[in-house]
Amino acid sequence: GAVVSQHPSRVICKSGTSVKIECRSLDFQATTMFWYRQFPKQSLMLMATSNEGSKATYEQGVEKDKFLINHASLTLSTLTVTSAHPEDSSFYICSARDSLAGGALETQYFGPGTRLLVL
Amino acid sequence: GQNIDQPTEMTATEGAIVQINCTYQTSGFNGLFWYQQHAGEAPTFLSYNVLDGLEEKGRFSSFLSRSKGYSYLLLKELQMKDSASYLCAVMDSNYQLIWGAGTKLIIKP
Numbered sequence: 132g133a134v135v136s137q138h139p140s141r142v143i144c145k146s147g148t149s150v151k152i153e154c155r156s157l158d159f160q161a162t163t164m165f166w167y168r169q170f171p172k173q174s175l176m177l178m179a180t181s182n183e184g185s186k187a188t189y190e191q192g193v194e195k196d197k198f199l200i201n202h203a204s205l206t207l208s209t210l211t212v213t214s215a216h217p218e219d220s221s222f223y224i225c226s227a228r229d230s231l232a233g234g235a236l237e238t239q240y241f242g243p244g245t246r247l248l249v250l
Numbered sequence: 251g252q253n254i255d256q257p258t259e260m261t262a263t264e265g266a267i268v269q270i271n272c273t274y275q276t277s278g279f280n281g282l283f284w285y286q287q288h289a290g291e292a293p294t295f296l297s298y299n300v301l302d303g304l305e306e307k308g309r310f311s312s313f314l315s316r317s318k319g320y321s322y323l324l325l326k327e328l329q330m331k332d333s334a335s336y337l338c339a340v341m342d343s344n345y346q347l348i349w350g351a352g353t354k355l356i357i358k359p
Contacts, residue, residue, distance in 0.1 A: 174352045180346075241293050242292060
């Protein structure tokens, strides 16, 4: 099956610093990638949809200046959490849609997630 | 608004059968997905239903009734490793996934 990687898998940082998380589709092209956040014992919350070569679409309530998304190529999207604070501590998961899958049968492939802890 | 409902938690016995229900109200419908998520890990794909009926895949089966806005995931011959959260998600008319809150399944020996 299709593989999506995320780096780093775990990061601890000080409050006020910025953290970059990479999401890569390893064996397929992904014109669209999704960034989710999941707090303990809660479901996935879509933060933004990342489109290759264009601006990301953010969900209501997600600050685009705080969560910078760059989808520079068909296999790479990055999420930068700027000026991170303890309340940003969460599990960040990306997923990628296979561009060639097409139609209603498109399946999202999930990365393994990045656990962010802001002290 | 869009809404996905599934039970918060269920408990079952090893070797038994469990059915996890999901009801949905969404703007359009392009299929329903079930994912398994172990604690601290990303979700993994289990099944996809777009037509009414039952899809069987080994010990797992998924059923869909579009007229009722209803699906269930059936797990047979439960194993301890099946202890996880099971997420129901519906793809709406914009091909976006709308997620349920997940059902935590606890398997007891």
